[in-house]
Amino acid sequence: MKISSIVVLGAGSAGLMAALTLKRKVAQLAVRVVRSPDIGIIGVGEGTTVVFPRHFFEYLKMKPRDFYAEAEPTWKMGLRFLWGPRKEFYYTFSFEFEKRLHELSRNNGFYYSDECPWLGHASAFMAHNKVFPRRPDGLPQFHNNHAFHIENKKLVAWLENRCRDHGVGILDATVRAEKGGDGIGSLVTENGEHITADLFVDASGFRSELLSRALGEPFRSYQDALFCDRAVIGGWPRTEEPILPYTTAETMDAGWCWQIEHEHFINRGYVYSSGYISDDAALAEFMRKNPKLATAPRVVKFRSGRYERSWVGNVVGIGNAVGFVEPLEATALQVISVEASTLADSLLDSLCEPTPSLIRLYNRYNGDQWDDIRNFLAIHYKFNTRIDTPFWRACRADTALHGAQDIVDWYRENGPSVLAGVALVHPSNSFRMDGYLALLAGQKVPHNRPYHPPPAERNFWRQHCRNLAAEAQRGLDVKEALQAIRSPGLKWS
Ligand SMILES: Cc1cc2nc3c(=O)[nH]c(=O)nc-3n(C[C@H](O)[C@H](O)[C@H](O)COP(=O)(O)OP(=O)(O)OC[C@H]3O[C@@H](n4cnc5c(N)ncnc54)[C@H](O)[C@@H]3O)c2cc1C
Structure with a gap:
């Protein structure tokens, strides 16, 4: 069927990013978007x-100037793990562990x-x-190995x-969904108006109104790898604290806590497992660690996993x-970007008449990226x-x-070697072998091949x-770069 009209259900980050991309x-x-003022949006997702x-x-060739002026992001170079x-270690977006300096015999991870x-x-x-x-003129030498911290509202x-x-x-x-044909026939408003389209994008958040509630797609849980199911969120207005160029991820009694750096606000969130701590005890630990909390903390419940097909x-x-x-690696907005761009590319490539094999490929590719993230997060838990x-x-x-088991086995036998990266990590895995090396070496996971560099290399x-x-030390901090x-x-280039 030729697709010429699309209705996006939902106007959180996912619905709006999908609509804009398409x-x-x-x-x-x-392209139209339908959203419920009564249900609202989840309102989190800032790394x-x-x-x-x-x-x-x-990909979309939007103007950075408008984005900086309106969304007011700060820069995130990676994560600092406590x-x-x-004492600490860093995870960057620059693939530093797999690089090799030509004066040295092995990749950086060994040093x-x-x-x-x-x-x-x-x-x-x-x-x-x-x-x-x-730069010599005092201005920043911009690069694109950074992400952002952005307040969700902005x-x-x-x-x-x-x-x-x-x-x-x-x-x-x-709206409620009415089934029809091989999927959804229409979305019906409270006034009885029927909204139709050739394709519906379900961006209705955890409610999954179309994919799950209407079409009954089975859910694949990640609970054997990711035990957390709640977060308590709060923060405080920034006073004298420096704006850090990274997200901090800090170990807590029954999970971990993020610190996200906005220009005028510090956002904290404790992700925990309700199987190991009550909401009240999590809140108490969160408040103990964050005595400056100024906003009333709110608890958000979630379950980790994905639907079989998207x-x-x-x-x-x-x-x-x-x-x-x-959000241990803050990947949701990344996944939404990939989902939206692969959908747009699928429509472009098929001249808006997607074939069954293209849809199968779309499902495989997007399912894999969820599973890749689950695998990567699993090593954060297994070895802390x-x-x-x-x-x-x-x-x-x-x-x-x-899927992380083979990589861990390789690491245990061979140390932080990048040699097997292409064989063990498929090319569309955004963490690459480097991400695994950063987390395994960062957590000092023992391996059998410690390297003792000769004096010249040392x-x-x-x-x-x-x-x-x-x-x-000569660089600009976030405040100077914002100025x-x-x-x-x-x-602007
Ligand atoms: C604790 C926590 C921390 C997070 N941190 C990060 C992070 O640091 N980085 C990151 O990338 N992601 C993060 N995320 C994930 C991120 O918040 C979401 O993935 C992102 O905001 C997208 O949400 P959404 O648009 O899918 O859903 P929502 O924001 O929930 O939007 C759903 C939309 O659907 C509409 N809707 C639903 N049902 C109906 C209906 N029947 N009729 C009409 N409209 C309807 C709603 O009104 C709303 O507009 C975090 C999530 C949680 C829970």
Whole structure:
């Protein structure tokens, strides 16, 4: 069937990103969004990965200037983990563990030690609270190995404005689905109006109105790998605290806590397992760790997993309506970017007449990316030895590694070698072998091949670390870089 009209159910980040992506890439499509003012949006999701800026500025070719002015993001270079036996370790978007300096015989991962907790520019800058190198004229030397922290309200407002600019209609109505043909016949409003389309995008959040409730697609739980099912969220207005260029992920008694850095607000959230701690005890621990909390903490419940298929008949699920994993690597907006772009590319490539094999491929590709994230998060739980509580003992004993098992086996025998990366990690896995090496080495997972570099290599590596630190110290911090992008003379490329 030829697709010329699309109705997106939901106007959270997922619905609006899908609508904007589809309209911007396939201009001839009629795209409408239906959202319920009564149900509202989940209103969380403030950390991103590099896939997010690349989606908007490279794939969709949106203007960064408008985005910075309206969404007011800060830059995120990666994560600082307070996790495992080290005081801290860094996870960057710059693939620093797999790189090899030509003066050295092995990839960087083999030289990593507590003596120098950074391996490249990104981690050195993070360790010194800097975000961009300083050019001779004092302005930032921008690069694209960063993601963003963005307040959800501002992101949704920016997306809504861009949707309207592109002629996407937004209708306020709470609807129920009526089945028809090989999927959904129409969405019916409370006034009895029937809304029809050739394709429905289900972006209705955890309610999964179309994919699950109407079409009954089976759910595949991730609970054997990810035990957390709740988060308590709060924060406080920033006063004298520096704006850190990363998200912090900190081990807690029955889960972990994020710290996300907005320009004027610090956002904290404790992700925990209700099987190991009550809401009241989690709240008490959260408040103890965060005495500055100024907003009333709220509890959000979730379950980790994904629906078997995301494209079923004339329905394509995007965002929480099709899957969810906790935000330990802040991947939801990344997944939404990939889901939206693969849908737009599928329609473009098929001249809006998608074939059964294309739909099967779409389902396989998007299912795989959810499973990849589950596998990657599993190693965060399996090997975190920082504290000894019933929750963490259970994680170390019982977390199922699924597709990460082969990578862990490789690491245990061969150390932080990148050699098997292409064979063990498929090309569309966004973490790559590097991400696994960062987490395994970061958590000091034991392996059989410690490397003792000869003195010449050791000296070279020490000098390399000192050079990186010196460069980082000269860089701009987030506050200075925000001032720079607001200076009238700045040329945007
Ligand atoms: C604790 C927590 C922390 C998170 N942190 C991050 C993070 O740091 N980074 C990240 O990338 N992601 C994060 N996420 C995930 C992220 O918040 C979501 O993936 C993202 O906001 C997308 O949500 P959504 O649009 O799918 O759903 P929602 O925001 O829930 O939107 C659903 C939409 O559907 C509409 N709707 C539903 N039913 C109907 C109906 N019957 N009729 C009409 N309209 C209807 C609603 O009105 C709403 O507009 C986090 C999630 C949680 C739970």
